[in-house]
Amino acid sequence: MQKWMMFGGFMAACLLGIFLLTFGLPEKTAPEQEEAFVIPEQPSDIGSAEAIYKNSCLGCHGTDMQGNMGPALNQVGSHMTKEEVYKRILNGGNGMPAFKEKLTKEEIANLSSWFAQMK
Numbered sequence: 001m002q003k004w005m006m007f008g009g010f011m012a013a014c015l016l017g018i019f020l021l022t023f024g025l026p027e028k029t030a031p032e033q034e035e036a037f038v039i040p041e042q043p044s045d046i047g048s049a050e051a052i053y054k055n056s057c058l059g060c061h062g063t064d065m066q067g068n069m070g071p072a073l074n075q076v077g078s079h080m081t082k083e084e085v086y087k088r089i090l091n092g093g094n095g096m097p098a099f100k101e102k103l104t105k106e107e108i109a110n111l112s113s114w115f116a117q118m119k
């Protein structure tokens, strides 16, 4: 009888342990990920987007975005999403400089939604 009691107690402890292991431990936290950055639908500040364009982009993309050594941007929204424009400005490539060190995320996001509307 006593053995049964001990066995029962042992099993109960095991079950409790398994239960705790499966459900009781805090959720494993996912490795730190760069927080997803949402680009707004509408440019929040067209004036500032224009000012950044004049300062940083005009030389290569033309006074009216008609293109110069870089491609025209006046209809860029018809073949690029705002996310693609964002990545392009952030990382550059193929002759386009990266702006991740020069502009803030917010500035780039603002520019991206502005360009995405140019169709």
Ligand code: HEC
Residues within 6 Å of the ligand: 052, 053, 056, 057, 058, 059, 060, 061, 069, 070, 071, 072, 073, 076, 085, 088, 089, 093, 094, 095, 096, 097, 099, 111, 115
């Ligand atoms: C030194 C010149 C230069 C500057 C400055 C520059 N770009 Fe570019 N940009 C380019 C070139 C060259 C390309 C084409 C790259 C390619 O063919 O993939 C390009 C491509 C792009 C594209 C993709 C266009 C497409 O149709 O594929 C976008 C969007 C863009 N640039 C935005 C900007 C913005 C916004 C700025 C300012 C913050 C800027 N660029 C500044 C040279 C430049």
